[in-house]
Amino acid sequence: MPWWPAGYARDAEGRAFEIAVGAVLTQNTNWKNVExxxxxxxxxxxLGATRILNLDDETLAELIRPSGFYRxxxxxxxxxxxAWHGAGGLHGLQExxxxxxxxxLLGIHGVGHETADDILLYALERPVWVIDTYxxxxxxxxxxxxxxxxxYDQLADDLLTDTHEPSAARLAGWHGLIVEHAxxxxxxxPACGGCPLRERCAHGKGMDPGG
DNA sequence: TACCAGGAGAAAA
DNA sequence: TTTTCTCATGGT
Numbered sequence: 155m156p157w158w159p160a161g162y163a164r165d166a167e168g169r170a171f172e173i174a175v176g177a178v179l180t181q182n183t184n185w186k187n188v189e190x191x192x193x194x195x196x197x198x199x200x201l202g203a204t205r206i207l208n209l210d211d212e213t214l215a216e217l218i219r220p221s222g223f224y225r226x227x228x229x230x231x232x233x234x235x236x237a238w239h240g241a242g243g244l245h246g247l248q249e250x251x252x253x254x255x256x257x258x259l260l261g262i263h264g265v266g267h268e269t270a271d272d273i274l275l276y277a278l279e280r281p282v283w284v285i286d287t288y289x290x291x292x293x294x295x296x297x298x299x300x301x302x303x304x305x306y307d308q309l310a311d312d313l314l315t316d317t318h319e320p321s322a323a324r325l326a327g328w329h330g331l332i333v334e335h336a337x338x339x340x341x342x343x344p345a346c347g348g349c350p351l352r353e354r355c356a357h358g359k360g361m362d363p364g365g
Numbered sequence: 366t367a368c369c370a371g372g373a374g375a376a377a378a
Numbered sequence: 379t380t381t382t383c384t385c386a387t388g389g390t
Binding site: 177183186286 | 373
């Protein structure tokens, strides 16, 4: 699966679980901080479901501390890991249809719509739109002002229909492009004339929200 | 020093 | 049902 920045695992099961861990840790957090937490877990040889479940809360919290919100993320990561392991890991989860998987994910403490769809798309390779802040903002500024207020499920369904239900690989590619474009825009300081995907970057402060 | 970053759950209104 | 508050570190 393209784009999702996961790099420690060497097999499909490990990679899928690493993506799920990243999806929890990246909640309201810059990805660079998540990378540090993932590196800590890898260095401690704890980047696996059974290994995380064998850690006590204090140790796990210390390992993921760079990702911020480390106390609540310790609980959320443990809940997700317990559910993942209980379901039989990647192999067990792949036997279920997408709607059922999504409901199952949303029932896990600490897994909301975006985190569930990150896991569905990148770890389980299911064709779903990930409606993160960048995606919502992009469509809003492309001339769909109702995007900001529309409920997550409705927006995700509408986008899937409007884009003619593309493959998971294509959806992952598009989502990756949106995120990378948002980041690159802000890095390209001299050329940045206002970033359409960022609320207020250092160069686009005060820009018209309508784009 | 202040603000922001790929949210989610709980509490309050 | 919707809105607000809380959680927290690291970079700019």
